[in-house]
Amino acid sequence: MSNLSVAKRMFLNTLSNYGLLLFNMISMIILVRVQFTGLSRQDYGFWGLLWTIFGYSLLLDFGLGTAVQKYASQVTVNKNWDRFNRLVSTVFFSYWFISLIIIAATVIISFFIEPISKLEPGSDVDYYRKVFLLFGFGTALIFPVGFSPGLLRGIQLIWLRNNIDAVFAVINLIVMVWLIKSGYGLWEMTIATVLNHVGSKIVMLIYAFIKLENMKIGFRFFSPSMIKEVMGFSIFVYLIICSKLIIFKTDNLVISASIGVAFVAYYQVASKLGDVFRSFAMQFNDNLGPVASVMHTSGDLDSLGRMQLYSSRVIAFISTMMLVPLVVFVGPLFETWLDLTRTESQICAVILLVSQYFYVVMRSSSIQILLMCDRQKELAIVSVIECLANLLISVILVRMMGIIGVAIGTLVPNIFFGCVYNVPTACRFAKVSPLYFLRYSVLGSLMTGLVIGAVTLFLKDTVYHLIVSGVLNIAADKDAGMIARYFAEHSGILKLLALVFLSALSCGMYMILFYAIGIKKQERTDLNKLVADFFNKKLKGSS
Known part of the structure; x- marks a missing residue:
């Protein structure tokens, strides 16, 4: 495939990513309003609690979804279908085992649903317990087919994955609005949500079977010996994911424990702005893993080096364009949006935006590429060390500088490890000097x-x-x-x-x-x- 055709596919995939992201944001705004105004405060709060609790089930993925993406990219080059089918089947049936863990955890937690959710006196506890059980069993049902988006991403059909997601997102929006407007409750909303997610993943899996004509999934392909090979890659991916989760999510705990929960609110809005920036700026990155895996598998290291430079340039263009208005207008934005005029929140927002900018521009593309080029072990080591450094600096500075110290605790390790590890490694891949x-x-x-x-x-x-x-x-x-x-x-x-x-x-x-x-x-x-x-x-x- 020529460089221009690769660029064209990446361009189309990125446009598709931004289209889906924009639609999801509009859909979220509409759905949150309909749910917030159409449900009782207790029902709405319980619905949010369900998503929070079962959102952590994603950690049970153990990086297997990323592994499937890598294998799908590789098989388009090496055509080793026997090994691929054994790998994918092993992942698929491993997911079923994880589903059993989710079911067992759901049943156990359901007995404590009343103290966990602190339901109002006189509430129908059995009803909420049944909703919780249904949501948990639905999550377990979705889990085994949850790797299908990774298959489509691995064969660089991100636009197709996004189209399927968009269709089911429209269906979800229409059904949810209709259910709430018609007076239905959490039970019916849960059934609709589970069916929607299962349906979208099954459709993606069907398309993956069509595009990967020789792909087969069956218990006869399940290979216990493959578990070690799969986990040899995925466990390091899992460490990277967990480290990033700690880096991005534990600042609030540090602030709450050190200077009080009231200050969490001021830091939270600043970090949210950084999260939105990262989400928008990194849509191009969705392309990098599959393309890097194909080039690495085919031995085209020169093209891989050029891709490193090209992707960093595109990401720098997108990120800088977004950063400028966010930094300049952060004060009026906070004042207009939240009636927030605290200078420390604005300073935190700028620091975290700069930190996210550095991560996206100088580190994110090299992480995606290195991950697909069997450098997952060193990436995991760097991520864990950075995570510990982030936590240590934040704990030290929070008592000296308040929430600004926590923001600096995120910025400093990010820049340090980017300069010491990511940039030099990216340069060696591209065979160019850092300058x-x-x-x-x-x-x-x-x-x-x-x-x-x-x-x-x-x-x-x-x-x-x-x-x-x-x-x-x-x-x-x-x-x-x-x-x-x-x-x-x-x-x-x-x-x-x-x-x-x-x-x-x-x-x-x-x-x-x-x-x-x-x-x-x-x-x-x-x-x-x-x-x-x-x-x-x-x-x-x-x-």
Whole structure:
């Protein structure tokens, strides 16, 4: 496959990722409102508790889903179907064993559902226990087919996986809204949720069988000897996942234990902004693992090195474009969104955004590629050490600097291990010097970002206030129109719309400037061809 065709597939997959992400956010906003207003506070809280408890069942995956993705990528190159079928069948039946663990845990926890959920006096405890059992058994039923998205991702059909997810997400939204509006409760919502998730995973599995024509899953292929080989990879993936979970999720515990739970709220909003940034910035990364696995398996190390440079450059472009408006408008955003004016929350948000930016740009692509190139052991060691360093620095600094110290505790190990391990390793893979890597992958985006950042700061100090004060002044006129009067009464919405408009303007200016000065002539030509081919295909499909 040529570099241009690989780039085209990655481009389409990334667009598909962003489309699904946008739809899921809109769907979440609608669904949360319908559930929050249509259910009792106890039912809504219990529904959230179910997702929290069974969300931890994902840790029982033990990295097997990532292993399946790797094997699917490899078999498209080496055609070793016998080994692949034994590996996938071993994973599949291992998942059934894990499902039995989930069922046993569900039954045990169900006996303690009343003290765990602290139901109101007079509540029907048996009803909530039955809902809990149904949700747990449903989770166990979903688990064995939960690796099917990894199969599609492994053979670089991310767009197909996203299309299936989107269809079932639409069905879920319609059914959930109908159930709640019709007066149904948690029991019916749980049945609909389980059927929806099982259905989507089975459809993905069917497509995987179609695309991987020689794939077979059966108990006769189950191989106990394969468990050791699979776990030899997946257990290190599991350590990496757990380490990242600790890094991103334990800050609140450190703050609560050290300076009080009240300060968690101020840190939480800052970390949420960083989480949203990381989620949006890393959609391109979904492509890297499968492509890297194919190149590594085929021995095309030169292409793998070029892919390392190319992916880092694309990720730097996307991340810098998003970072600029978030950093500049963090103050007005917090004030408008949450009526929060605490300086320490804003400082934490900037520190965590910079930390996430460094991770996404300088580390995330190399982690994806190294993972598919059998470097999982050293990645796991680095992740565990970073996790411990993060925890230690946060505990020390939280008493000296409050929540800002916890944010610094996240930033410092991230930058240190990125500079000591990830960047040098990425350079060795790409066979370039660190200076060339930074100049090629990051410098163009960073310089463009600094210029647009200065322009955006000017927009914040002038245009933003001009828009808000201008509309409010118009609304003060007794002859003002209905829209102006609405914004006068809801100035928060006006400010939020102004921020969205100026952020979009900032991103637009960034893309134009980067297109003009941030890429070479040949890259501009390739990009034009890529975009033209995409829209020509869309036009032909609609005619």
